[in-house]
Amino acid sequence: MISFQQVGKTYPDGTVAVAATDLTADSGRITVLVGPSGSGKTTLLRMVNRMIDPTSGSILIDGVDIKSKPAPELRRGIGYVIQNAGLFPHRTVLANVMTVPRLLGWSKDKARERAMDLLLTVGLQEEHAGRYPFQLSGGQQQRVGVARALAADPPVLLMDEPFSAVDPVVRKDLQTELLRIQSELGKTILFVTHDIDEAILLGDKVAVLNTGGVLEQFDTPSELLANPKNEFVEGFLGVDRGVRRLSFFSSGEVPLRPDPVVAVDAPSAEVLALKSSQPWLLLVDAERRPLGWLEARQVPGDGDLAKVATGDLVSYGHTFHAESDSLRAALDSAILSPSSRAVGVDDDGKVIGVASVEELVPAIRAAQDGSSPENGR
Numbered sequence: 001m002i003s004f005q006q007v008g009k010t011y012p013d014g015t016v017a018v019a020a021t022d023l024t025a026d027s028g029r030i031t032v033l034v035g036p037s038g039s040g041k042t043t044l045l046r047m048v049n050r051m052i053d054p055t056s057g058s059i060l061i062d063g064v065d066i067k068s069k070p071a072p073e074l075r076r077g078i079g080y081v082i083q084n085a086g087l088f089p090h091r092t093v094l095a096n097v098m099t100v101p102r103l104l105g106w107s108k109d110k111a112r113e114r115a116m117d118l119l120l121t122v123g124l125q126e127e128h129a130g131r132y133p134f135q136l137s138g139g140q141q142q143r144v145g146v147a148r149a150l151a152a153d154p155p156v157l158l159m160d161e162p163f164s165a166v167d168p169v170v171r172k173d174l175q176t177e178l179l180r181i182q183s184e185l186g187k188t189i190l191f192v193t194h195d196i197d198e199a200i201l202l203g204d205k206v207a208v209l210n211t212g213g214v215l216e217q218f219d220t221p222s223e224l225l226a227n228p229k230n231e232f233v234e235g236f237l238g239v240d241r242g243v244r245r246l247s248f249f250s251s252g253e254v255p256l257r258p259d260p261v262v263a264v265d266a267p268s269a270e271v272l273a274l275k276s277s278q279p280w281l282l283l284v285d286a287e288r289r290p291l292g293w294l295e296a297r298q299v300p301g302d303g304d305l306a307k308v309a310t311g312d313l314v315s316y317g318h319t320f321h322a323e324s325d326s327l328r329a330a331l332d333s334a335i336l337s338p339s340s341r342a343v344g345v346d347d348d349g350k351v352i353g354v355a356s357v358e359e360l361v362p363a364i365r366a367a368q369d370g371s372s373p374e375n376g377r
């Protein structure tokens with residue numbers, strides 16, 4: 001656990017980068033510091049490994065004041081990842097990752113084995129080990145940066161805008177990968193970003209900072225989205241916070257109706273009965289996988305669905321996994337289909353049933369009215 005106790009930093013020119021701040025980053029969790037440029041995020045982070053000294057207050061890691069140890073010893077227990085990775089350009093990828101274990105006196109073989117394991121852990125392949133940083137993409141370099149920070153298995157990881165310099169697709173991959181690694185390793189991570197979406201995705205808790213290093217709110221992402229404490233936080237979260245908060249609720253409560261679902265080879269009588277009772281029919285194949293929506297008026301007069309041209313089917317947008325996906329995914333599924341209906345599937349992609357936007361509303365209302373979300377992240 002990292003505790004900031006009345007920690008402040010005023011630079012010699014009088015700039016207040018961090019106002020007296022109390023904050024606790026829980027062990028084994030990701031705590032995100034988010035805020036606009038100049039709100040003191042980096043200053044706060046760098047005080048933890050003593051790259052910057054506070055002008056007031058104290059920082060404790062697991063109850064021990066960081067000032068009680070020499071800085072080099074302190075830093076051995078703290079991994080540090082920065083934007084653009086900051087790799088040594090003249091060392092191979094493997095040598096970069098081996099750096100800290102070698103400094104700690106590990107044998108070459110042990111350090112190499114550890115480095116190779118970590119490269120695989122962060123999603124790189126053996127073939128990358130012998131390359132130099134300039135021979136990797138930005139996203140791959142960032143992965144090496146994470147591997148290097150993890151090399152000595154430090155309990156604490158400081159990450160300063162680690163994914164900011166890569167394109168949005170690679171960034172999404174890196175974020176997913178970080179969550180996967182964290183679910184295995186359970187580090188105490190302090191993560192700086194100016195991107196509120198990244199903060200909400202990654203943070204178990206999120207600290208929203210304002211100019212002058214003022215901590216405006218420190219809460220779980222779901223609580224931030226539900227109850228921003230003031231106008232600054234509300235503005236920073238953006239206008240769609242209600243919809244985004246649905247990510248924290250399971251779609252398990254969505255009522256899925258199987259009645260509009262019909263197999264392409266269903267008997268004509270069944271098809272004709274549906275034609276008169278449903279505005280839309282969801283056609284599925286023999287495996288009950290969705291093919292597309294068909295408007296009732298497009299159903300052939302003899303009820304033979306084999307006659308329907310693929311082009312007459314309307315897209316179902318995307319499906320959602322009932323239970324494991326969020327309410328936001330269910331809503332998105334409904335909105336993306338011209339039929340305004342969401343298609344819920346099981347783990348094998350087989351259709352369980354469908355729900356219209358209107359039928360989703362009670363589940364959405366219950367989620368917004370409930371005090372806490374049903375699923376964690």
Ligand SMILES: Nc1ncnc2c1ncn2[C@@H]1O[C@H](COP(=O)(O)OP(=O)(O)OP(=O)(O)O)[C@@H](O)[C@H]1O
Pocket residue numbers: 011012013015016017035036037038039040041042043044194
């Ligand atoms: N060495 C310094 N001397 C004087 N002022 C500084 C120094 N370093 C940072 N500052 C100021 O302290 C404030 C906080 O800076 P900091 O880099 O911690 O903010 P940040 O939230 O990380 O910003 P960004 O998102 O732009 O990286 C800023 O106003 C900055 O100009």
